[in-house]
Amino acid sequence: MSPKAQPPGIAFRKHDHRRCQRQLLAEATQLCAERNLRLTSRRRQVLEILLASHQPMGAYDILAKLNRTAPNEQIAPPIVYRALEFLLGEGLIHRIESLNAFISCAHPGHRCGAQFLICRDCDQVAELEVSDNGLLAEAGSLGFAVDHSVVEITGVCAECQKHVG
Amino acid sequence: MSPKAQPPGIAFRKHDHRRCQRQLLAEATQLCAERNLRLTSRRRQVLEILLASHQPMGAYDILAKLNRTAPNEQIAPPIVYRALEFLLGEGLIHRIESLNAFISCAHPGHRCGAQFLICRDCDQVAELEVSDNGLLAEAGSLGFAVDHSVVEITGVCAECQKHVG
DNA sequence: TATGGTTACGTTATAATATAACACTATGTC
DNA sequence: GACATAGTGTTATATTATAACGTAACCATA
Structure with missing residues (x-):
């Protein structure tokens, strides 16, 4: 019963981000192919x-980025929200409820619930994947059929505790 | 390490609600007295x-109720949000992030993180209090200093599973 | 009981987040 | 090509939350 955790979220560690990014995009592409879904250019863009970044972004931040990329077209909120809805549904991104924000998933397609550590100092978010x-289990024992779980822990990460506040 | 849970949230059980309500209000009153804080009439109203109810309510639902109670005065959002902020701060209510809603706390003043089971069928919310x-612990072992935790599990409660959908 | 500091409340306006509704376009199938 | 479907674009609007500033209540102390 004792929970086993992955190493801390990628956001709190240095890594080859170019590579990481390419890797995750490739996984997403493959996953959509397997599921016979269309990773359209809008969805891919989002x-x-x-x-x-491995940072959470608000829908309107994403919108702004889209509009900055293509200043000739004027993209509106529903476009972003629809893309987000698709990506959420396929487990390619997560929604951070306590930030009203979205973040790319570190383990695309797993569909099992993720957990987040949110540093309120550096605003970085680490995704954990605690198996149990x-x-x-408790919910199950109460006869509650779980759909989706939101676990978001806010605090100060180890790094930020060093640089005190 | 194995978690111990309280019985399921009060919302999923029949109880003497009048009594429960009076009890919780009394506890709130006492707790504010002890902490030398003012449970003003606005705060008490909210x-x-x-x-x-033991149901979650949106800030604007609360606002509407206030305005229905006193149709002569016209209460505005900040009044409600300020009262909610106070009550949240003292652990008298909780915010359900995934619903953008607020709910009275079943264990006022404990200040430790609560967990919620949210039935998407009957919209009832049960508050658990799993000790660990x-x-x-995992967060702690990563050197992450926890401030606040949000745990919200959405699904279908045992009762609603019977009455199928 | 006047005075001043603080806390809470009231009010207006507006920001930030999200969706409804409907028209149009692209894609795949026969 | 004709059709069904899925995806996109567009307008308008709903919902949730806060900034900013003035007023009132409370409360300590002189």
Whole structure:
């Protein structure tokens, strides 16, 4: 029953981001192919914007980026929200409820619930994947059929604690 | 390490609600007295509205109720949000992030993180209080200093599973 | 009980987030 | 090509939340 965790979220570690980004995009492409879904250029655009950082972004931030990229067309909110909806549905991104923001998924397609550590100092978000958090078991034992779980822990990451505040 | 849970949230059980409501309001009153804080009539009003049901309510629902109660005055959003902020700060209510809604706390003043089971069929919300969900320990072991945790599990409660859909 | 500091409230305006509704376009199938 | 369907574009609007500033209540102390 004791939970096992992955290493800390990628956001809190240095890594070859170019490579990481390419990798995740490739996984997304393959996953959509397998599922017979269309990763259209809009959807890819939005995913790429989220992959460009491992930071959460608000829908309107994404919108602004889209509009900055293509200043001739004027993109409106529903376009972004629809792309986000698709990506969420396929487990390619997550929504961070407590930030009203979206973030690319570190383990695309797993569809199992993720957990987030949110540093309120550096605003970085780490995605964990704890296999069993006990709570889901608890829910099950109450006869509650789980659809989706939101686990978001806010605080200060180790790095920011050093540079005090 | 294995989590221990309270019985399922009060919302999923029959209970003497009048009594429960009075009890929670009394606890809130005492707690504010102890902490030397003012449970003003506005704050109490908002708390009472939330205590009237164990259901989550949006800020604007609360606002509407306030305005229905006193049709002569015209109350505006900031008044509600300020009362909510106070009540949240003292652990008298919780915010359900995934619903943008607020709910009275079943264990006022504990200040430790709560967990919620949200039935998407009957819209009831049960508050659990799992002593150790493993995740907080995990966060700790990563050197992450936890401030606040959001745990919200959406699904279908046992009752609603019977009455099928 | 006047005075001043602080906390809470009231009011207006507006920001930020999200969706409804409907028209148009692209894609795949026969 | 004709059709069905899925995706996109566009306009308008709903929903949730806060900034900014003035007023009132509370409360300590002189």
